[in-house]
Amino acid sequence: VTVSVLYWVLDSSAAEMVDCCSFTFLLCLGVAYLVQRYGIPLAQGVAGSVMRWHERVNAPVISVDKPRLDFTEIPAEKEPLNPRSSGKPDEIQCFTKGTYRRMGTVKAMNKAEVKAAIDKARVAQEKWAKSSFAERRRLLFALMEFVLKEHETICKTSAIECGKTMLDGTLGEILTTLEKLSWTCHYGEAALQEEVREVGLVSFHKRASVSYLPLGVVSAIVSWNYPFHNIIGPMISALFAGNAFVGKVSEWSCYYASWYQEIVRDGLRRLGYSPDLVTFVTGFAEAGEAIVELSDKVTFIGSPQVGKLVMRKASETLTPVVLELGGKDPAVVCDDADLKQLIPVVMRGTFQNCGQNCVGLERVVAHKGIHDTLVERLRPLVAGLSQGPACEGDTKDCGAMTMGAAAIEKIDKLVQDAVKRGAKCLVGGKRQSATSPFYPPTMLVDVTVDMEIAQEEVFGPILVIFKAKDDDDAARIVNTCPYGLGASVFSADPKRAHALGRKLRTGMLNVNDFGINYLCQSLPFGGVKISGFDRFAGIEGLRGNCLVRSETQDRIPGVKTEVPPAMQYPVTANSFKFSMLLCRVLYAPITGMIGAIVGLITFKK
Known part of the structure; x- marks a missing residue:
């Protein structure tokens, strides 16, 4: 209207006025669409960010005493220790990994004690299930601030109890935990909102939806390689979904479990909730069996052998389980790969935490055209890696093997078998002594799929390199392995990399990268074959902590x-x-539909 008046005042022609009005109308329509399409989500995003900021600054401040971190005055044992070295069935011997110093003992909980913890958790969960997402975020933001503040302390606990370096602690304990907390705070609520689903013609009068409700007591039995993140990670998802959490830590890394537990419980107390909502269980097989028997859902992170025992126990009560049973991740290096970018990734993927990673890079499958150059560049890097007792502050590239002599014996056996079968050991490959907790960074080439080291998870600092004739041969080498957790493909051609990746039988794939999918917390984590089934992390993992309920109701009055x-x-x-x-x-096509309508009109009961 304003444009029309202006044109009339300016004595413009009617045609010009119509053209301008039409253009103005279409312009306004376009602006309105953009505001509706992008402006509202943008406004919602800004409002959400402001709300999250408000929740974060108003989150409680967690305050707990620091744990003991110095054990150097305790004499180092000459013989290897293990969790049963105390000699008492109800105690777990804890010791520094890399120096064998006795840190003290931890209670090995029995079935009755686990049951008591789960019973208390069920009572506490009744109130927590009614909490708002905003309240749950306040707890997670409080945990985030504590992790940032106590970054160094947490890394030291992991270095002492697992033998990993402080840098490995940052990457595996801190960065992963912070990213999971951040993603859950910012996107978790949206993932758990009621979803309205489409309906067919037969139920057009109904509103169909899916709700994500708390399960009750969700549990996890986790491995020892990342003692902080492995127990905190599944707890984050369980609590945000409205559940209680009871998790069992490994007997190989349980000394600081009570401190980790107190961090969470202090946050719960400050928010007015019962600390019984979260319990970190310490114990042996009896405690794990009790958790499987008494929980509403269990996530297990460990070996395929123990995973089968967990499934067998879960079958007695039909307890749903998520199994993450390790991997033997390959990196396929095509002949057009960027070696400058690739080599640091391969080194980090192989030797992070001394190779003790479920997504550790255990196989490098290099095309014949690039194989020799890759080996030539990797060899001096592997030979130059330093190793020592990171648990006492040494700045080294690699730390100790957490399970000590038992793990080293297995690793050395696999290396020696490969050499006997024709593989060449270019670096390392010799254990220091029968009692040493260290295995040197090792590099093997000319490895073939018939060797044990090509089929079994090593979980150690071994760089294993295969030579492939072409893309199909590389896929064949990868798929002969019984594990199928993750995989990487490196190529300058994205289409080629994706096409090759499609041939690999794994639960996850990274193109021109390794392991980055776990830092994309919107993605589910898990594998196929003997690497397990179902998923944790991401939207799917968060919803896996819920009772997924289908609902219908009338929508037309x-x-x-x-x-x-x-x-x-x-x-x-x-x-x-x-x-x-x-x-x-x-459901019939139009001709059949018309005939059926006529039939219904003339139908006689």
Whole structure:
């Protein structure tokens, strides 16, 4: 209207006025669409960010005493220690990894004690299930601030108890935990909102939806390689979904479990919730069996052998389980790969935490055209890696093997078997002594799929290199392995990399990268074959902590489901004919539909 008046005042022609009005109308329509399409989500995003900021600054401040971190005055044992070295069945011997210093003992909980913890958790969960997402975020933000503040302390606990370096602690304990906390705070609520689903013609009068409700007590039995993140990670998802959490830590890394537990419980107390909502269990097999028997859902992270035992126990009560059973991740290096970018990734993927990673890079499958150059560049880097007791502050590239002599014996056996079968050991490959907790960084080439080291998870600092003829041969080498957790493909051609990746039988794939998918917390984590099944992390993992419930309700006032007279009891001779006509009306093509409609109109009960 304003434009029309202006044109009239300026004595413009009618045609010009119509053209300008039409243009202005379309412009306004376009602006309105952009505001509706992008402006509202943008406004919601800004509002959400402001709300999250408000929740974060108003989160409680967690305050707990620091744990003991110095054990150097305790004499180092000459013989290797293990969790049963205390000699008492109800105690777990804890010791520094890399120096064998006795740190003290931890209670090995029995079934009755685990049951008591789960019973208390169920009571506490009743109130927590009614909490708002905003309240749950306040707890997670409090944990995030604590992790940032106590970054160094947490890394030291992991270095002492696992033998990893402080840098490995940052990457595996801190960065991963912070990213999971951040993603859950910013996107978790959206993932758990009720979803309205489409309905068909037969149920057009209904509103169909899916709700994600708390399960009750969700548990996890986790491995020892990342003692902080492995227990905190599944707890984050369980709590945000409204559940209680009872998790069992490994007997190989349980000394600081009570401190980790107190961090969470302090946050719960400050928010007015029972600390019984979260318990970190310490114990042996009896404690793990009790958790599987008494929980509403269990995530297990460990070996395929123990995973089978967990499944067997879970079958007695039909407890749902998520199994993450390790991997033997390959990196396929195509002949056009960027070696400058690739080599640091391969080194980090192989030797991070001394190779003790479920997504550790255990196989490098290099095309024959690039194989020799790759080996030539990697060899001096592997030879230059330093190793020592990171648990006492040494700045080294690699730390100790957490399980000590037992793990080293297995690793050395695999290396020696490969050499006997024709592989060449270019670096390392010799254990220091029968009691040493260290295995040197090792590099093997000319490895073939018939060797044990090509089929079994090593979980150690071994760089294993295969030579492939072409893409199909590389896929064959990868797929002969019984594990199928993750994989990487390196190529300058994205289409080629994706095409090759499609041939690999794994649960996860990274193109021109390794392991980055775990830092994309919107993605599910898990594998196939003996690497396990189901997923944790991401939207799917968060929803896996829920009772996924389908719901329907009337959506049109006054319109309800009524059973047609011809389909009511008692049935008649024509009831079946009526049902046939009804199906054709709903699902037949137009010609059949018209005939069926006529049939229904003329139908006689």
